[in-house]
Amino acid sequence: MTATLGAPPRRLPREADVVQRGRTTLVVLVAIAGVVGIAGGIFFATTAGDVEGAGLALLYALIPLPLLWWTFWWLDRYEPEPPRYKLAAFVWGGVVAVVIALGLQILAELWFDLTLEQMATYLAPVTEEPAKALFLLLTVLRWRRIIDGVLDGIVVAGIVGIGFAFMENIGYYAVSYLGEADAIGPTGASGAAATFFVRGVVSPFAHPLFTASVGIGLGLAVGRRSTVAKVALVAGGLAVAMLLHGLWNGSASSGRPELFVLTYLLLGAVLLGYGVLAVVARFRQVRTLERSLHYVALRGWIHPDEVPYLSRFSYRKAARTYAAAHYGPDTARAVRRYQELATEMAFLHDAVMTGRRKPHGVERTFALLDAMHAVRPWVRLPPPLRVPRHLS
Incomplete structure (x- = not known):
């Protein structure tokens, strides 16, 4: 029988080939946004002022990516989402969400007289978290089968958060190298290394954690029939994301080490809780x-x-x-x-x-x-x- 059949065709049938529409459009849009993102990342890196600073900014931003990507890949193994959607989530976080958040922040600076601490504590969470969450909402509206539970919500939201953190970190490392960081401290390679320790070693899961709150709310919402319940769950998830983000930024910019430590422990507990929830959901998938x-x-x-x-x-x-x-x-x-x-x-x-x-x-x-x-x-x-x- 094997000899009669010969080798299987090089391109095996896929369900997406039968029922999916808009695939080419998505690929093209992601490719365009990806090119823009690469250009934007290089531009942010060059604000460090020289080749060494730009190289360090890019290197430090890349280092946490394998661990972060592996985490969400492991969670998504049993019911994996199409790679193009994961890539689209990363690109949205690193390009589209950054553009939306920056645009809103620039407008807010023109309209209001805000201190750096106020911008970090209040403005950043209310502009960045909705910008990231918009991808999840569009995903449900356009491709409802991608997010059909809590684990899917955590995975997609986490990848959006990874993309946003990646692009944001490039800018932070470049500014730290140049010596214009908010906090007083070392500059040059030492300054970039110190910022990398805080953002890339101590808190690499910060942005994925914030956005995962929206993913959990959305994952719970898709199983509800009541529109009121759906809106409440999504809005609640977004509110939690902004609250956690505001607590983190506020403690970091407050200049009070004890407040930062307490907030760090709180967010660590939340991260552990979300991790347990994700593992339990994964076991239920099995x-x-x-x-x-x-x-x-x-x-x-x-x-x-x-x-x-x-x-x-x-x-x-x-x-x-x-x-x-x-x-x-x-x-x-x-x-x-x-x-x-x-x-x-x-x-x-x-x-x-x-x-x-x-x-x-x-x-x-x-x-x-x-x-x-x-x-x-x-x-x-x-x-x-x-x-x-x-x-x-």
């Missing part, structure tokens, strides 16, 4: 995936012996390793795609069966099943596992 796949198997859409190799990551990896070792990389690629399609189908099927509103949910479920069936002839899985009784 249970949902397994439950839905078993139900799909009972309906005869997939074979029951496939379920372990489509759910737990250890078994999924073992299946790909087995396929690569016994049948080659093309078969391993087919197994990976089959697993991806099954995961997306299972979560969507569970949402439809539990009554959650999903645009074209039934049609998309069958489109995913069709794509799975198109890939299945090239899939080779290991021998069946003994499934625990509580999962059968």
Whole structure:
């Protein structure tokens, strides 16, 4: 049979190819904004005054990115959002949100006589957090299936926050190098290093934490039928984001170390709470995936012996390793795609069966099943596992 089928096609079917519109427009807009962001980042870096300062500003802004990106990638592994949306979230945070916030702050400076402390404590939170949150609102309005729970909200919001912090940090490091930072302290390379310690080492999760409050509110809101409840949850999340942001900026600019330490401990507790919430939500995703796949198997859409190799990551990896070792990389690629399609189908099927509103949910479920069936002839899985009784 393998010889008859030959190698799987290089481009395997994707659900997005069947039901999604506006993909090209999104890619083009993200590309344009990305180019603008690169130019803007270089411009902010050059405000350091020389090549060394610009290089340090860019380097220090880049250092925390792998850890931050890995954190949200790990949280998003079971029901991953399309990479283009993650990239769009990062670009929005680093470009669009920065432009909106800066524009509002410049107007506020022209209209009001504000001190630096007032700008940091009050103006920055009420301009920056709504600018970041706007991406999440637009995502729900345009692509409602991207955020359908608390974990999705945390992931998307966190990535927006990463983008915003990245661009903002370039400016802070450049200003610190030049010696025009708000706080009195060292300048040059030492000044940039001191600011990096505060922003890149001590508090790299600050902006993702603030924006995650909006993501949690929005994740809770999408499951509500009442419009009043939805608005209240989103508004509450935004209010918490602005409050946390204001507390952080106010304590940092107050000149009172004890206030800064207390605020840091408070935000650390909030971060820990959000982290626990995200991990619990991720664990629930695993249970949902397994439950839905078993139900799909009972309906005869997939074979029951496939379920372990489509759910737990250890078994999924073992299946790909087995396929690569016994049948080659093309078969391993087919197994990976089959697993991806099954995961997306299972979560969507569970949402439809539990009554959650999903645009074209039934049609998309069958489109995913069709794509799975198109890939299945090239899939080779290991021998069946003994499934625990509580999962059968």
